[in-house]
Amino acid sequence: MQLKDNYHTIEKPVTDILYKEKNSKFIGFAYPIQHEDEVKHHLESLKKEHFSARHWCYAYQLGTETIRFRANDDGEPNNSAGMPIYGQIQSFDVTNILIVIVRYFGGIKLGVGGLISAYKTAAQMTLEEAIIVEKTIDSHFLLTFDYKNMNKVMRVIKEKNIDIINQKLELDCQIEIATRKKNAEQVFDIFNHLYEVTIQRIDL
Template sequence: MSNLKQDTYKTILFSTEPSLFKEKNSKFFGYAFPVTNEEQVKTYIEELKKEHHSARHWCYAYQIGTEELNYRANDDGEPNNSAGMPIYGQIQSFDVTNILIVVVRYFGGVKLGVGGLISAYKTAAQMALETAQIIEKTINIHYIIKFDYINMNKVMRVIKEKNIDIIKQKMEMSCEIEIAIRKNNAQNVYEAFQSIYEIDISEKE
């Protein structure tokens, strides 16, 4: 068994088209969006409120983060824990993060009761996730490498040998490259660069 921590996570690649679940004349539209911060969450919810301005409820749950998770569930006027938490339960069930799921409800005149609501919101969230393309990503650490132009070949040799992703680079008399390393390989790469004289490597803030 390796003692390495898991350094991958699952998320969705694109926003989904709405999936529709109907229950006793009520309509539940389920949406899934990839998000990495709360600003994006707000923007998506505002857009849906404009698009579905005559709906009754816009209930949602999101989870952001890979190692430290930040999540929220919102019932938006439905009975306590009858909407947000069933939606969040599906995020957990599909084991995804950096995701927002919104279920928009149009009330059809017949009350569903708390049990009916829980089931409807859960189903709409599940349908949204089933249509989403779920992908696995690695948790990466970003380093900034600073060096003089004369050391370019040494740096590029390590980057090539270790198959490192370059995020951005600035090549002048003094050069700066930002690289992304999968977390489990990060220490090894850091030490490889640190062992080269006249090269400065530090973790990106």
């Protein structure tokens, strides 16, 4: 089985995507997120901006290998809003994303089936407007060596197309590097066998 070392997310926020159903307005927002704290921040600012709306339903997913997600109906009937929104996150195969659908009630009840359809459509329209990008899952390592070994370290970094995240180049040097997960073992072995160079994994 090939190691999966890439994932898809959205490049930047998508805002104000409008879907109407029987006088109710459903306004879609999507945000790239890295932490659960950001969910609260985005919801608070949307509630300020759309203070006269009736519902702020949302779903989010975080993580690439260990997935965390939540779907919230915010007062709509059970599973009529959050899960249809989350279903679209799964359909588009994106992660590290929050989708919020703000609903202004138009006076006509839609019923559970109507709500499921409306929230699903609003989330789908929002994601269709998003720029979806592929990112790699990287492994990070710390290299430690004396300055005199700089050339051989840099040669490997260049040959293997390894990203430098941080570097401290003095008499004793430290370089933090990142490489795609599928190349991690090979990169670790190369540096591990380099004389007078130590390599250790960094857990992010």
